[in-house]
Amino acid sequence: MTLNPPPSQQTPHSPRRIPNRRVLIVGNYCHDVLIQNGSVVAETLGGAASFISNVLDSSSVSCELVSKVGHDFRYEVTHSPIVVPEKETTVFEAYFDLGIDGIGHADRVLKRVSACDPILPSDIPDSRFDFGMAVGVGGEILPETLEKMVEICDVVAVDIQALIRDFDPVDGAVKLVDLKESGFFHILHRIGFLKASSDEALFMDVEQMKQLCCVVVTNGEKGCRIYHKDDEMTVPPFLAKQVDPTGAGDSFLGGLVVGLVEGLTVPDAALLGNLFGSITVEHIGQPKFDLMMLQRVKDEVQKRKKQCNLSSSHNNDYNEFHERLSPARFSCVDSQLQPKLLVNGHSCDR
Numbered sequence: 001m002t003l004n005p006p007p008s009q010q011t012p013h014s015p016r017r018i019p020n021r022r023v024l025i026v027g028n029y030c031h032d033v034l035i036q037n038g039s040v041v042a043e044t045l046g047g048a049a050s051f052i053s054n055v056l057d058s059s060s061v062s063c064e065l066v067s068k069v070g071h072d073f074r075y076e077v078t079h080s081p082i083v084v085p086e087k088e089t090t091v092f093e094a095y096f097d098l099g100i101d102g103i104g105h106a107d108r109v110l111k112r113v114s115a116c117d118p119i120l121p122s123d124i125p126d127s128r129f130d131f132g133m134a135v136g137v138g139g140e141i142l143p144e145t146l147e148k149m150v151e152i153c154d155v156v157a158v159d160i161q162a163l164i165r166d167f168d169p170v171d172g173a174v175k176l177v178d179l180k181e182s183g184f185f186h187i188l189h190r191i192g193f194l195k196a197s198s199d200e201a202l203f204m205d206v207e208q209m210k211q212l213c214c215v216v217v218t219n220g221e222k223g224c225r226i227y228h229k230d231d232e233m234t235v236p237p238f239l240a241k242q243v244d245p246t247g248a249g250d251s252f253l254g255g256l257v258v259g260l261v262e263g264l265t266v267p268d269a270a271l272l273g274n275l276f277g278s279i280t281v282e283h284i285g286q287p288k289f290d291l292m293m294l295q296r297v298k299d300e301v302q303k304r305k306k307q308c309n310l311s312s313s314h315n316n317d318y319n320e321f322h323e324r325l326s327p328a329r330f331s332c333v334d335s336q337l338q339p340k341l342l343v344n345g346h347s348c349d350r
């Protein structure tokens, strides 16, 4: 099975004079407050857009980011957000001592305690992009925002959390609604990829969605599963010592898009996703990727592309690619320095 990227869902447009910019990321930065046993353990830069741009920037994939923050935004970031002076930055509190369901699925309870403005179609540039990533966390992506994205991007990857989150009016607790009731369903036949965690996947009909686009369901330490039309397959994980699961799904999506932009098949790109997801869980907040690791990964990606061009029979053997990436991943060993505060019994030893 090759599971190549689906052909673009582009609408007809006149021949391009200006080449596409590579990746457009749309989603608000936020302030994350990590709480365990009633105490604040860490306050970090959050939001899927921040984790994803970190992966893309580290992998030298050019991207543009549209994000809104309030007057109180605290972090120096490479991609400047739009500042809304009269609003506060979106804030999420993540509680790590509640909601563990005994099966190890829910490893945190999230509350949105403040929300910045939504991102409007007019906030998004009118240029064309190879990839769009709709990656809201606090309800900032509107149906009309996604509509604009599918019009200007050849392929759009969507994190389902941008579409199905609802927030308790009293305490901001994140609840999920069924994808069909989300107000976005009518646009989904125009997207290329839909990414969901295994908990979020319960809120969509995978059988139906896989006919519309490529569906990727991430499953923590077990890796991920890809569904497209009649094909499905599991893509193996990398071993990690989990310290904080925050941002794993975001970094996964970043790695997947890096692979797709490089021209890898979907399973190979999902392996890159698993790689960046596994490194992210070893850090609190934004991971700083080891330069040597990044270079080894780039080299392996180039080798993989050459190999796939030479022989189509290699296309399906992503296990070999996994074996080649594993040593590269383990050159990144600074996880030993991280305080292990947020382990929830999901980690596995190397």
Ligand SMILES: Nc1ncnc2c1ncn2[C@@H]1O[C@H](COP(=O)(O)OP(=O)(O)O)[C@@H](O)[C@H]1O
Binding pocket: 196, 197, 198, 217, 218, 219, 220, 221, 222, 223, 224, 237, 238, 239, 240, 241, 242, 245, 246, 247, 248, 249, 250, 252, 273, 274, 275, 276, 277, 278, 281, 346, 347, 348
């Ligand atoms: N404990 C872990 N060990 C190894 N890889 C992990 C671990 N947790 C997450 N990952 C990687 O990150 C990806 C996303 O993690 P997941 O927890 O499924 O997403 P989310 O953060 O959206 O809940 C997984 O598919 C996997 O590749």
Ligand SMILES: O=P([O-])([O-])O[C@@H]1[C@@H](O)[C@H](O)[C@@H](O)[C@H](O)[C@@H]1O
Binding pocket: 030, 031, 032, 045, 046, 047, 048, 049, 051, 092, 110, 137, 161, 245, 246, 247, 248, 249, 250, 251
């Ligand atoms: O951990 P993950 O599911 O990949 O993504 C997380 C979001 O769910 C959360 O709302 C946000 O505050 C975090 O910074 C991070 O973006």
